[in-house]
Amino acid sequence: MMAAMISAWTAEHVRRIVPGCGAGSIPAVSEGERAGLDPARLYWDMWPVQDAGGFQAVIAGRELWMALTAPDRGDPALRHFEAKIHWLERLDGVWHDRGPVLPDFDVPYEREWAGSALFDEGVLTLFFTAAGNATRAGGYRQELWSAEARIGDDGWPAVWSEPAPLVDHYGEDYMPADAHEGAPGEIKAFRDPAWFRDPADGSEYIAFTASLAGSPSRFNGAFGLARLSPPLGWVLTPPCLHAEGVNNELERAHLVFHGKHYYAFWSTQTATFAPDLRHAPGGLYGMVADSMAGPWRPLNGTGLVLANPADAPLQTYSWYVDAHLRVCSFVDVLPDGSFGGVPAPLLRLELDGERASLAGLAG
Numbered sequence: 001m002m003a004a005m006i007s008a009w010t011a012e013h014v015r016r017i018v019p020g021c022g023a024g025s026i027p028a029v030s031e032g033e034r035a036g037l038d039p040a041r042l043y044w045d046m047w048p049v050q051d052a053g054g055f056q057a058v059i060a061g062r063e064l065w066m067a068l069t070a071p072d073r074g075d076p077a078l079r080h081f082e083a084k085i086h087w088l089e090r091l092d093g094v095w096h097d098r099g100p101v102l103p104d105f106d107v108p109y110e111r112e113w114a115g116s117a118l119f120d121e122g123v124l125t126l127f128f129t130a131a132g133n134a135t136r137a138g139g140y141r142q143e144l145w146s147a148e149a150r151i152g153d154d155g156w157p158a159v160w161s162e163p164a165p166l167v168d169h170y171g172e173d174y175m176p177a178d179a180h181e182g183a184p185g186e187i188k189a190f191r192d193p194a195w196f197r198d199p200a201d202g203s204e205y206i207a208f209t210a211s212l213a214g215s216p217s218r219f220n221g222a223f224g225l226a227r228l229s230p231p232l233g234w235v236l237t238p239p240c241l242h243a244e245g246v247n248n249e250l251e252r253a254h255l256v257f258h259g260k261h262y263y264a265f266w267s268t269q270t271a272t273f274a275p276d277l278r279h280a281p282g283g284l285y286g287m288v289a290d291s292m293a294g295p296w297r298p299l300n301g302t303g304l305v306l307a308n309p310a311d312a313p314l315q316t317y318s319w320y321v322d323a324h325l326r327v328c329s330f331v332d333v334l335p336d337g338s339f340g341g342v343p344a345p346l347l348r349l350e351l352d353g354e355r356a357s358l359a360g361l362a363g
Contacts, residue, residue, distance in 0.1 A: 005293060005294035005295045005296075006238050006239060006240065006241065006242065006294070007240065007241040007242075007287065007289075007294050007295045007296035007297075008241065008242055008243070008244065009241055009242070009243045009246055009247070009250075009285075009287065009298060009303050010245075010246065011245060011246055011274070011276075011277060013298045013301070013302050013303050014246055014247075014273070014277045014280050014302065014303070015277070016301055016302045017279065017280050017281075017302045017304050019279060019280075019281060019307075019310060020310050024305065024306045024307070024347075024349075024356075024357050024358025025306075025307060025308075025309050025358070026283075026306055026307065026308050026309065026315070026316060026347065026358070027309075027345070027361070028309055028312060028315070029312075029315050029316060029331055029334070029340070029344055029345065030334075030335060031334065032331045032334065032340040032341065032342035033094075033095070033342060033343070034342055035094050035095075036091075036094045036095050036096035036097065037095055037096070037097050037342060038069075038097050040071060040072055041069050041070065041071055041072060041097070041341075042069060042070055042071075042072050042076060042079050042339070042341030043067045043068070043069045043086075043088075043097075043330060043341055043342050043343060044067065044068050044069075044079070044317075044318060044330040044332075044341060045067060045068040045113070045114040045252070045318045045330065046065055046066065046067040046068075046088070046318070046320065046328045046329070046330060046343055047065065047066055047067075047114070047115070047116050047117060047194075047320050047328070048063075048064075048065050048066075048117075048320075048322055048326075048328065049064045049065065049066065049117045049118075049119050049124070050116070050117065050118060050119070050195075050322060050323070051118075051119055051120060052118065052120045052197050053197075053199075053257075053323055054196065054197075054256060054257065054322055054323030055322060055323045055324055056322060056324060056326070057119035059119060059124075059151060059155050060151075060154070060155025061155075062089055062155060063089065063090045063091075064087060064088070064089055064098075065087075065088040065089070065090060065095075065328070066085050066086065066087060066088065066101055066115075066117055066126075067085070067086055067088050067330075067343070068083045068084070068085060068086075068112070068113065068114060069083070069084060069085075069086045069097070070082040070083050070084065072341070076339035076341065077184070079341075080111075080113075080131075080184070081110075081111065081132070081137070081138055082111060083111045083112055083113055083131070084100055084111065084112055085100065085101045085102065085112045085115075085126070085128060086098070086099060086100055086101060087099060087100075087101055088343070093363075095342075095343050101126060101157075102126065102147060102160060102163065103160060105162060105163055107130070107134060107163055108130075108133065108134050108135075109130035109131060109132055109133065109134060109141075109143065109145070110131065110132030110133055110134050110137065110138075110139070111131050111132050112128050112129065112130070112131065113128065113129035113130075113131045113142070113191055113192070114128070114129055114191065114192045114252060114318070115127040115128035115129055115192060115193045115194070116193060116194040116195050116254070118195045119151070122150055122151055123148055123149070123150050123151070124148065124149050124150075124151055124157055125146055125147070125148040125195070126146060126147050126148070127144070127145075127146045127166070127193040127194070127195055127206065128145055128146070128147075128163075128193065129142050129143070129144065129145070129191035129192060129193065130142070130143045130144075130145040130163070130165070131191070133180075136180065138180065139179070139180035139181075140177065140178075140179050140180065140181075140182045140187045141177065141178045141179070141180070142177040142178075142189065142190045142191040143165055143190065144165065144166040144167060144190065144191070144193045144206065144208060144226070144234075145163050145164060145165050145166060145193075146163065146164065146166055146193070147160050147161050147162070147163040147164070148160070148161050149161065166193065166206060166226065166233075166234040167226060167233075167234050167235075167236055169236075170190060170213075170236075171213075171236035172213060173210075173212070173213055173222075173224075173236065173237075173238045173239060174190060174210045174211060174212070174213050174222065174224055174236065174239075175188045175190075175210075175211040175212065175213045175215075175220070176188070176190070177189055177190035177191065177211065185248065185249065185269065185271050185272050186248065188211040189209040189210055189211050189221070189249060189250075189251070190208065190209070190210055190211070190224070191208060191209050192208050192209040192251060192252050192253055192254075193206045193207070193208045194206065194207045194208065194252070194253060194254035194255065194320075196254070196255040196256075196257075198257075198292050199257055200291065200292070203227060203228070203292070204227070204228040205225055205226065205227055205228070205255065205292070206225070206226040206227075206234060207223065207224065207225060207240075207253045207254050207255050207264070208224040208225075208226070208253055209221075209223075209224065209249065209250055209251050209252065209253045209266070210222040210223070210224030210239060210250075210253075211248075212239065212242045212244055215244050217244055217245045217274075218248065219243065219244070219245055219246055219247055219248045219272075219273070219274045220242070220243070220244050220245075220248065221242065221243040221246070221247045221248050221249050221250040221268070221272070222239040222241070222242040222243070222244075222250065223239050223240050223241045223242065223250050223253045223264055223266060224236070224239050224253065225237045225238070225239060225240055240264060240289075240292070240294060240296055241264060241287055241294075241296045245274060246273065246274055246277060247268050247272050247273050247274070247277075248272040249268055249269070249272045250266035250267075250268060250285075251266060251267045251268060251318065252265075252266060252267045252318055252319065252320055253265070253266045254266075254320060254321065256321050256322070256323055256325075257323065258323065258325065258351050259351060259352075259353070260290075261288050261289070261290065261351070261353060262288065262289045262290070262291065262292060263286055263287070263288050263299075263321070263351065264286055264287045264288075264289070264296060265284060265285070265286040265305070265319070265320075265321050266284075266285055266286070267282075267283070267284055267285070267317060267318050267319050267329075268282065268283070268285060269282040269314075269317070270282050270313065280304070281304070281307040281308060281310075281313060282307070282308060282313055282314060282317065283304055283305065283306050283307035283308065283319075284305045284306040284307075284319040284321070284327065285299075285303040285304055285305055286298075286299045286303060286305050286356060287299060287303060288353065288354050297354055299354060299355070299356040300354070300355060300356055301354075305349070305356045306319065306327070306347070306349075306358055312333070312335065314332050314333035315331065315332060315333055315334070315335075315340075316329045316330065316331055316332055316340075316344045317329060317330060317332045318330055321349060324348075324362075325348055325349040325350070325351060325359070326346055326347070326348055326349075326362045327346065327347040327348065327349055327362070328343065328344070328346055329343075329344045329347075330342065330343055330344055331343070331344045345361055345362075346361065346362035346363070347359075347360070347361060347362055348360055348361070348362040
C-alpha cells in the first residue's frame with residue numbers, strides 16, 4: 001500500500017468561490033413533510049442503510065434509513081442533548097418512523113450522534129458517535145462506537161451486540177473531543193463514523209469528522225480516517241485532508257467511489273469558516289483522488305459541490321452521498337425562520353472526474 005498523502009483544502013481554494021456560481025443550487029424548500037413521522041419529534045442527520053459497495057441496501061424488500069431524532073422541546077438547540085437514532089422507512093416517497101435502532105444499554109455515553117450503517121452478509125453494523133457522559137448531563141465528548149446484529153427472518157435485527165468503541169484514544173493526529181463546555185460550531189470533533197471499502201484492495205476504512213492536532217489555528221477541521229488492521233482492529237491513520245486555517249468543521253465526512261475516482265465529501269456552514277472566508281456558503285463540499293493514497297483535489301476547483309440558495313442560506317444541512325449519487329439532508333431553517341426538523345427532498349449528483357454538479361431531484 002502506498003504511503004498516504006495528507007492534502008489541504010486551502011484558503012486559496014475557498015477564495016475562488018463566487019457565491020451563486022460554480023456549484024449546484026439546491027432547490028427551494030417551502031415546508032417540511034411530516035406525513036408518517038411523529039409530529040412531537042424533530043429529525044435531522046440522516047443516512048441510508050448501505051451495502052458493501054455503498055449502495056442502498058434492500059432488506060426484506062424495504063428501503064431503510066436512519067436519522068437522529070429527539071422530542072421537540074420548543075428550542076431546536078436542545079435536540080443535540082437527547083439525540084437517539086431511529087429507523088426511517090421510505091414508502092412511496094413518504095418517510096415513516098419505525099422507532100429506535102438500538103435498545104437501551106448500560107453505556108458510559110449519554111446520547112447517540114450521527115454515523116453510518118452497513119448491511120453485509122446478513123449482518124447489520126451500526127457505526128455511530130457516542131456523545132456526552134452518562135454520569136454528567138450535557139457536554140460534547142465524542143467517541144466512535146459500533147454495534148451489530150444479524151438480521152432475523154422477519155427482516156429486522158434480532159439481538160444486538162453490546163455497543164463498543166472502535167478505538168479507545170484520539171491518536172497523535174487528532175485533537176481530543178472531550179470538552180464538557182462549548183457551543184455548536186466551535187467545539188472540536190471526533191464523530192460521524194462512515195464505513196467505506198476500497199474496491200482496489202478490499203481494505204476497510206472509517207471516515208470521520210475530526211480536528212487536526214498541533215494546529216495553531218482555531219479553524220482546524222480534518223477529514224479523519226481509521227483503517228481495519230487485523231488482528232489490531234481499527235487503527236487511526238493520518239487524515240486524508242484537512243482545512244487548517246480555513247474551517248473548524250468538516251461534518252459528516254464520508255467516502256464514495258464512482259467512475260474510477262475516490263470522492264471525499266463533507267458538510268460545513270458559513271459560520272465555521274475563518275472570518276476572512278465567510279463569503280463561502282453553507283453546503284456540501286468535496287475533493288477527489290485517484291486512490292486512497294491521494295493527493296486529494298478540490299471538486300470544481302474550490303471544493304464547493306452544492307449550496308443552499310442565496311436567499312435561504314440555512315434551509316437544508318448535513319448532506320450525505322451514497323454510491324447511487326443520491327444525496328440526503330434535513331430541513332433546517334424554513335422560510336418563516338422556524339426549524340424544519342424533517343428529511344429534505346432527496347437530490348442526485350452528477351460526477352465527472354473533478355467536476356460535480358446537481359443532476360436534479362432523486363425522486
